[in-house]
Amino acid sequence: MTLETVSTSKAHGGTLEVYKHASAATGTEMTFSVFVPPQAQVGEGAKLPMLFYLSGLTCTHANVTDKGEYRRLCAELGLVFVAPDTSPRGEGVADDPAGAYDFGLGAGFYVNATQAPFAAHYRMWDYIAQELPALVAAHFPVDPARMGITGHSMGGHGALTLGLTFPETFKSLSAFAPIVAPGQVPWGHKALGGYLGEDKALWRAHDATALVEDGKRPAGAILIDQGEADSFLAEQLRPHLFAQACEKAGVDLTLRMQPGYDHSYNFISTFMDDHLRWHAERL
Numbered sequence: 001m002t003l004e005t006v007s008t009s010k011a012h013g014g015t016l017e018v019y020k021h022a023s024a025a026t027g028t029e030m031t032f033s034v035f036v037p038p039q040a041q042v043g044e045g046a047k048l049p050m051l052f053y054l055s056g057l058t059c060t061h062a063n064v065t066d067k068g069e070y071r072r073l074c075a076e077l078g079l080v081f082v083a084p085d086t087s088p089r090g091e092g093v094a095d096d097p098a099g100a101y102d103f104g105l106g107a108g109f110y111v112n113a114t115q116a117p118f119a120a121h122y123r124m125w126d127y128i129a130q131e132l133p134a135l136v137a138a139h140f141p142v143d144p145a146r147m148g149i150t151g152h153s154m155g156g157h158g159a160l161t162l163g164l165t166f167p168e169t170f171k172s173l174s175a176f177a178p179i180v181a182p183g184q185v186p187w188g189h190k191a192l193g194g195y196l197g198e199d200k201a202l203w204r205a206h207d208a209t210a211l212v213e214d215g216k217r218p219a220g221a222i223l224i225d226q227g228e229a230d231s232f233l234a235e236q237l238r239p240h241l242f243a244q245a246c247e248k249a250g251v252d253l254t255l256r257m258q259p260g261y262d263h264s265y266n267f268i269s270t271f272m273d274d275h276l277r278w279h280a281e282r283l
């Protein structure tokens, strides 16, 4: 697996790096950013804990990299932070027929699509669950036994579904304003219908609330922060559905409703430190 360096820049004693690579999962070139903290330079063969951050609709790796404000504390905690793209891109990659923001490019929903024309490249589930962890472990000073996952909105959905399905890979789990029940909200109906087809039984493997109802369990406790002034809260996010499923199943969920906060990176960056500490304590 060859990585092409896009950029590298010193920050907080560590380095912020952006790479491109040919992805076997998506059959496209994929881009991700990685922050490597200064602890990586302390000794040969350092193996550090690592956090994946999955972004939301319309994002690339750059949104959280530019606006997430994670580098200072990652440098203090010795935490590697990896931010992948949200969909395959490039020549031959299908998009929403109407160019809408909530499906297609920038909206891969962290599934392996089965429906044409998306099945050819939209394989973000395999990319995040298998290819990227192996690639990161091979190229960076990362301990593959200490990987966690978080994300925002569509990326929070990805973090929850991947964390619930692969607790042996993702040992710590949190989310910012996640889509928790895509089978019950418009964004999810459009995406899961378009990528997986209309058999709703198949959607349950990509619905965090259904996964908990169906017996999946995370490696440990889950932290979710949700802004009360989030314009998507009532129609698309509905965190109480996940909270109810977790309570019934005995899953340890801390859901913090944050008064006044919206869906933006102002909200995410405000609570980023809490999430970084949550993961560092568990990895």
Ligand SMILES: N[C@@H](CCC(=O)N[C@@H](CSC=O)C(=O)NCC(=O)O)C(=O)O
Residues within 6 Å of the ligand: 055, 056, 057, 058, 059, 063, 101, 152, 153, 154, 155, 263, 264, 265
């Ligand atoms: N363009 C849409 C809304 C797009 C939006 O709010 N995207 C969020 C994620 S939403 C769920 O996955 C985001 O993170 N945007 C990038 C950013 O830098 O803020 C609209 O106009 O309504």
